[in-house]
Amino acid sequence: MPKHTLAAASLLSLAAVMTASVALAQDAKPIIIGITSDASGQYANSGAEDRRGMQMAIDEFNAKGGVLGRPIETVFVDTETTPATGSRVAERMITRDGAAFLIGAVSSGVANAVSQVAQKYGVIYLNTNSSSPTESGKDCHLTKFVWDGNGTNFAIATTKAAIEEMGKDWLLITNDYGWGHDTSAANRKLAEANGATIIKEILVPQGTRDFTSVLIDLQTVNPDVVAAAVGGDDLKALRTQVADLNMGEQFGWINNQQDWADVYGLPKTNLFGVFGTTWYYKLDLPGVADFVAKYQAAYPDTQMKVPGNVFFNGYWATRSLLEAVERAGTTNNHAVIKELEQLRIPAAVRMQDDDAYMNPKTHQMQQTVYLATANLASDDPDDLFKILGHSTPDAVVDAGAEAACKLESFEDTPVYEP
Amino acid sequence: MGMVSSLLPHLINGLALGLLFALIALGFTLIVSVMEVINLAHGSLFALGAYIAMVIISPDLVMLGAAGELYGDLPLAVRYVIALVLAPLVIAVIGFGLEILLRRTYGKKKEYGLLLTFGAALVFEEAIRLVWGPAERVLPVPPGITGGFIFNGMIYSNYRIYAMVFGAAAIGVVWLFLNRTPYGAIIKAGAHDDEMVRALGINLPRLRMLVFGFGAALAAVAGIILTPIWGLRPHVGVDATIPAFLIIVLGGIGSFWGAVFAGLLVGLVVGITGAYASDWSILSMYILLIVVLTFRSRGLLGKKTALEL
Numbered sequence: 001m002p003k004h005t006l007a008a009a010s011l012l013s014l015a016a017v018m019t020a021s022v023a024l025a026q027d028a029k030p031i032i033i034g035i036t037s038d039a040s041g042q043y044a045n046s047g048a049e050d051r052r053g054m055q056m057a058i059d060e061f062n063a064k065g066g067v068l069g070r071p072i073e074t075v076f077v078d079t080e081t082t083p084a085t086g087s088r089v090a091e092r093m094i095t096r097d098g099a100a101f102l103i104g105a106v107s108s109g110v111a112n113a114v115s116q117v118a119q120k121y122g123v124i125y126l127n128t129n130s131s132s133p134t135e136s137g138k139d140c141h142l143t144k145f146v147w148d149g150n151g152t153n154f155a156i157a158t159t160k161a162a163i164e165e166m167g168k169d170w171l172l173i174t175n176d177y178g179w180g181h182d183t184s185a186a187n188r189k190l191a192e193a194n195g196a197t198i199i200k201e202i203l204v205p206q207g208t209r210d211f212t213s214v215l216i217d218l219q220t221v222n223p224d225v226v227a228a229a230v231g232g233d234d235l236k237a238l239r240t241q242v243a244d245l246n247m248g249e250q251f252g253w254i255n256n257q258q259d260w261a262d263v264y265g266l267p268k269t270n271l272f273g274v275f276g277t278t279w280y281y282k283l284d285l286p287g288v289a290d291f292v293a294k295y296q297a298a299y300p301d302t303q304m305k306v307p308g309n310v311f312f313n314g315y316w317a318t319r320s321l322l323e324a325v326e327r328a329g330t331t332n333n334h335a336v337i338k339e340l341e342q343l344r345i346p347a348a349v350r351m352q353d354d355d356a357y358m359n360p361k362t363h364q365m366q367q368t369v370y371l372a373t374a375n376l377a378s379d380d381p382d383d384l385f386k387i388l389g390h391s392t393p394d395a396v397v398d399a400g401a402e403a404a405c406k407l408e409s410f411e412d413t414p415v416y417e418p
Numbered sequence: 419m420g421m422v423s424s425l426l427p428h429l430i431n432g433l434a435l436g437l438l439f440a441l442i443a444l445g446f447t448l449i450v451s452v453m454e455v456i457n458l459a460h461g462s463l464f465a466l467g468a469y470i471a472m473v474i475i476s477p478d479l480v481m482l483g484a485a486g487e488l489y490g491d492l493p494l495a496v497r498y499v500i501a502l503v504l505a506p507l508v509i510a511v512i513g514f515g516l517e518i519l520l521r522r523t524y525g526k527k528k529e530y531g532l533l534l535t536f537g538a539a540l541v542f543e544e545a546i547r548l549v550w551g552p553a554e555r556v557l558p559v560p561p562g563i564t565g566g567f568i569f570n571g572m573i574y575s576n577y578r579i580y581a582m583v584f585g586a587a588a589i590g591v592v593w594l595f596l597n598r599t600p601y602g603a604i605i606k607a608g609a610h611d612d613e614m615v616r617a618l619g620i621n622l623p624r625l626r627m628l629v630f631g632f633g634a635a636l637a638a639v640a641g642i643i644l645t646p647i648w649g650l651r652p653h654v655g656v657d658a659t660i661p662a663f664l665i666i667v668l669g670g671i672g673s674f675w676g677a678v679f680a681g682l683l684v685g686l687v688v689g690i691t692g693a694y695a696s697d698w699s700i701l702s703m704y705i706l707l708i709v710v711l712t713f714r715s716r717g718l719l720g721k722k723t724a725l726e727l
Binding site for chain 1 (some may be wrong): 424427428431434477551552555556564565566577578584651690698700701
């Protein structure tokens with residue numbers, strides 16, 4: 001072969017190999033998920049449960065080769081149950097770490113802060129577990145999707161039954177921050193609409209550990225029903241102190257929503273009153289037992305031997321996002337948002353009693369809400385809940401959310417295609 | 419009469435809270451006054467003491483074999499008392515170790531000691547998380563001090579009364595130790611003039627180590643008493659460190675009675691604010707601090723500076 005032909009052939013081969021390598025490298029470029037989750041502060045325990053849910057979904061996809069042929073990697077920074085930290089973390093994850101999506105929240109204050117940063121850049125953000133009605137109301141964003149039931153959903157599920165069974169004189173205990181105020185406002189509105197009277201509202205700062213003055217007030221006021229919008233470690237302290245004084249039976253207690261991490265490990269006698277949840281590990285539904293087994297295989301050393309609602313929401317949010325990316329065939333944010341807006345998950349797949357669906361006007365997942373109380377009949381220390389009944393998604397819909405939520409247009413949302 | 423009877427439960431609550439705050443601050447103030455070290459690991463030692471007490475009260479009996487069976491048969495009250503004695507001793511030993519680490523910072527900038535104890539606090543908290551996990555745990559207490567009793571138509575917590583009495587007794591014991599024993603005299607002398615103490619032939623390094631261990635043990639005692647009310651979790655120590663620091667500054671750094679009086683005052687303010695303006699209850703202690711320091715910068719019973727003499 002002439003020398004110049006050989007040289008040309010070699011150069012062409014080299015060019016082909018280099019082009020293929022570049023193409024392969026681009027295809028294999030990981031999708032980075034920024035986990036915006038609390039590892040300290042009031043919601044540290046729930047944050048840990050949330051992350052486990054997200055990670056199990058991510059591991060499932062990576063076992064199948066990732067999404068769109070790209071492996072999924074994560075970057076996690078503690079948002080410290082503090083909104084200012086949440087903003088900073090979100091900004092860093094997007095601008096420095098190249099996060100394609102942001103996932104995770106328990107504190108509504110943190111979720112609101114993260115979502116504002118996410119919307120600025122067009123990054124899709126999944127609010128996995130915060131329950132303030134404002135998250136899918138006045139603080140909604142085109143890039144934000146809310147996966148948990150909110151205070152209004154749970155209030156609807158619990159209020160009417162509580163008035164009929166327990167009485168009309170209500171006292172509200174309110175954690176003095178966004179979620180607490182919004183949830184108590186929802187409780188108040190529903191209670192008054194159903195004929196109850198709010199005789200007092202007690203504000204409790206975040207970080208309160210001593211509830212004696214609150215309990216003294218309760219005894220003085222002597223309501224029929226106490227509706228507590230208190231979360232995280234504050235709620236644990238409240239429950240412990242109420243149970244110690246046997247005041248759990250003295251009033252009708254409603255705790256709106258009870259996150260699993262907030263009660264796991266407590267004595268069952270601390271779980272007084274009635275409360276809402278979106279999922280329980282002992283629901284007699286298809287797939288639940290396998291899901292619990294998968295959790296136990298993935299996390300054999302964790303203190304929490306069975307998963308709860310927070311894990312469930314973290315898992316489903318992450319799984320739904322990755323499935324939406326696959327269906328869209330792209331990581332382009334506008335395309336993925338459109339997929340998520342049409343999301344509908346059959347009950348049998350979702351492991352709830354009813355199909356769950358995304359409300360395209362508020363970006364909140366509409367789902368079954370369960371009413372529960374303490375399961376005193378069981379000796380199993382993990383079997384904490386006795387499910388009393390459930391409400392369909394349509395029965396507990398937050399009617400005010402669609403009016404309050406003004407989603408940005410696609411034109412006003414930057415295109416982001418990591 | 420109506421106002422008095424409605425105020426009375428809040429006053430009792432405030433007093434109880436105050437004694438508990440004073441108990442938290444005791445160990446902290448001892449270390450600050452003798453060693454001029456702000457021990458930011460105080461809260462973590464508070465938490466660690468409670469966790470160790472939990473293990474002593476309810477150990478993994480299977481691992482202990484026959485001895486474990488015997489121990490498990492002991493009444494809970496007996497195991498609780500054993501924990502109340504042993505857990506602070508364990509924490510005292512950890513305190514000794516921490517003081518030995520601190521020696522390299524003596525004579526240097528104060529920030530080094532602060533940073534070291536801050537780092538130690540993070541290490542202890544993470545160690546707790548690694549060993550016992552992040553979830554809430556329960557420190558068992560004897561049934562005789564749980565539940566409530568009715569007084570003047572109101573339910574009061576048995577445990578809170580016990581904690582209040584224990585707190586007062588602990589303060590009394592510490593006072594007696596400091597003022598009626600030769601060791602207490604040496605500690606007070608060391609707080610006042612460590613050079614003179616050294617010149618008198620007293621082993622100053624050993625003194626500092628013992629004081630640090632004693633302060634750490636007091637943190638553990640406070641943790642064992644308070645975590646049944648506050649809850650037992652890895653970061654519960656933060657709930658102790660901030661009030662402790664506030665109280666010793668409010669009371670006057672180095673003043674035993676300043677810390678006790680400031681603790682009572684903070685408890686009363688927080689308790690009564692909680693009754694009438696609950697959303698201000700946590701903020702009220704910081705407002706109290708600002709007001710007092712504005713008019714009396716050395717705190718309520720702090721020593722006068724050279725400029726004031």
